[in-house]
Amino acid sequence: MPLFLLLLALAACSTTPTPSPPVMSADSSLTLFDFDDPDAPGWQIENDGVMGGRSQGFVQIEEGTMVFTGEVVTQGGGFTSVRGERAADLSAYDGIELRVRGGGRTFDLDVDDGTRHRGREVNRQASFPTTEDWATVRVPFADLETTAHGEPVSVDPLDRSGIQTLGIYIADGIDGPFQLEVDWIRAYADA
Template identity: 35%
Template sequence: MCALAVVAASCSASQQQDARADPNPLAVTTTFADTARTTTSLSEEVVAPAIAEPSTDQAATTTLSVTEPTNASTGQSCQRLLESEDQPWVVVNDGVMGGRSQGAITTETNRMKFTGNIVTDGGGFSSVRRLLNDGLDESDRLQLRLRTDERRYEVLLTDIDSQAYRVTYYAPLETEGDGWQVVDVSFEALEARIFGRRVDAPSFQPHKVTTIGIILADGADGEFSLELDWISACSGTL
């Protein structure tokens, strides 16, 4: 099992340029700067408040770029997403829109711990994400080993095509209790959104992935805590 090694570091001003993540989509380039244009070709249905652009508060090195096979069980094949120091995790909060939510990354027993405090007045979200440009080819789902405080976290993903429309794909992390557990997230369960609005967009394309992350935007004030041991890209029968 490959653990996530995380070392906190300061995030440069260049990483803060126009980083767009709300509880909702972020279009991310290699510098977390969104240079794409929104078009009118995607139809929108409001399902959450529109959120302004977030601040990028913290970077940390961790694991997730090169892959290695994990033991297959039942008929599934999984590739563990491994360490990449040149593509660090970045904490993205709601500060740019006047929000006061806070998030931070630390390391405990070689696992990434994402903690902070959500303030719904002015934003109400905190997320951790990183660039990822390989590792999901031929996969149909993610598998994560994690432990949460039972709040409603979501996985977020972008691909190179969705960035052109500022689309991000989301799916809930369905956990049971607060103990360590393995959670599967099917790419078929992903929902396309632009700034908190569901949109009619093409399906997520794993082979074109550009960003992976976890976000908390459950509409509740208060402290939060999530620990992440590993993430794998899987295919085949569970």
């Protein structure tokens, strides 16, 4: 038998395992807001004027960054906020991470699933620090405190599958100007 036919016969008889497809792992993060996208949803300001306060907040997108600026006046209110709509199912994630720079002021992240308590909007918030330099901060869903008009309330746990909006508040009790820059906002999953 010629060598060529022998090799061909051996090749036909060998059992080469079929390669299995690669195992795909779940993404460890999901981008919710990327301010490089010209079609990014708009963000809306809510100042403490709704309760008689005089704080002022402003928001704009500059060079791929959301910039939240203004001034906090603690007398009569003491907060301003910015909120973006983003319906998302985050049931596979453990929290929200943001890449921010804020000059040392403390801000609060608010995660809204549409829950209401006695007709009032329920806030689920946790604070995050900032520095003069860019940093990634994480806010675990487990750290969110639940309130309605500043008072603790007992409601169902956060419905991670029904997130409607994310908000950022400044209510740190310090009078004066502030600036927060946000590069992106993502949901993250612990490894």
